[in-house]
Amino acid sequence: MVESRTISSLERLKVPAIGRGGQCTAESILVRPEGFLVLRIDPGTRCRWILRSRIHRGSLPFRTVNSIPEQPEKIVLYPDPVLARPAEPVEVFDEGLQALVERMIELMRDAQGAGLAAPQVGVSRRLFIVEDDSEAEGPPIPSVFINPELELGGDLVPFEEGCLSIPDVRITVRRPEAVRIKAFDLQGQAFELEDAGFLARVWQHEFDHLEGVLITDRMNPRDRLANRKTLKEMRLDFEEDSER
Numbered sequence: 001m002v003e004s005r006t007i008s009s010l011e012r013l014k015v016p017a018i019g020r021g022g023q024c025t026a027e028s029i030l031v032r033p034e035g036f037l038v039l040r041i042d043p044g045t046r047c048r049w050i051l052r053s054r055i056h057r058g059s060l061p062f063r064t065v066n067s068i069p070e071q072p073e074k075i076v077l078y079p080d081p082v083l084a085r086p087a088e089p090v091e092v093f094d095e096g097l098q099a100l101v102e103r104m105i106e107l108m109r110d111a112q113g114a115g116l117a118a119p120q121v122g123v124s125r126r127l128f129i130v131e132d133d134s135e136a137e138g139p140p141i142p143s144v145f146i147n148p149e150l151e152l153g154g155d156l157v158p159f160e161e162g163c164l165s166i167p168d169v170r171i172t173v174r175r176p177e178a179v180r181i182k183a184f185d186l187q188g189q190a191f192e193l194e195d196a197g198f199l200a201r202v203w204q205h206e207f208d209h210l211e212g213v214l215i216t217d218r219m220n221p222r223d224r225l226a227n228r229k230t231l232k233e234m235r236l237d238f239e240e241d242s243e244r
């Protein structure tokens with residue numbers, strides 16, 4: 001159950017600075033189940049403090065300032081709530097989007113991943129990248145899928161999956177074998193691809209991220225038990241980071 005909600009540190013927001021009557025740019029807002037708002041103010045602004053205030057959930061006084069944020073620093077880890085909410089469609093195909101994708105490719109390669117979705121770098125937008133070097137003769141070329149849609153077919157096949165946002169956890173997930181994907185590229189051109197192997201698997205995993213779904217949401221009771229300790233530690237680490 002995700003009761004809390006975080007506005008990604010990478011979405012720059014204007015929020016009323018409660019108690020000061022002015023406006024500040026916040027880097028994160030976290031609403032706890034008990035109704036606390038934790039506000040960490042952007043270090044780049046004058047207002048450097050952490051503010052806690054009891055507010056009603058669902059009435060956050062904010063509006064988005066920039067849709068595509070500055071360059072993401074790192075891969076966001078479980079249980080950051082940005083990973084648990086559905087992402088918004090990409091509407092503008094501009095240099096900011098191009099820069100975001102280039103940064104995502106760097107982060108994916110550094111982490112030796114096969115795919116990375118924008119929410120995993122704190123950007124709640126519907127796009128992901130995939131790089132398959134398994135059959136490559138030359139250097140692998142990453143593919144970009146923007147506002148993707150999937151058509152699924154074939155049998156359900158089990159396969160062990162990992163996730164760059166949940167290192168150390170691997171879960172066997174059953175998914176349809178065949179996928180037709182429709183998406184847009186960085187120039188805004190629509191394209192379609194089909195696969196019934198590794199790529200079909202990665203597309204579905206990354207598409208899940210755009211829906212706010214993680215492999216932890218696809219665990220059976222045995223996986224849940226086996227990974228309970230690791231996930232609990234990650235939750236504690238996240239809590240500590242949020243408090244700082």
Ligand code: ZN
Pocket residue numbers: 162163164165205209
């Ligand atoms: Zn993942």
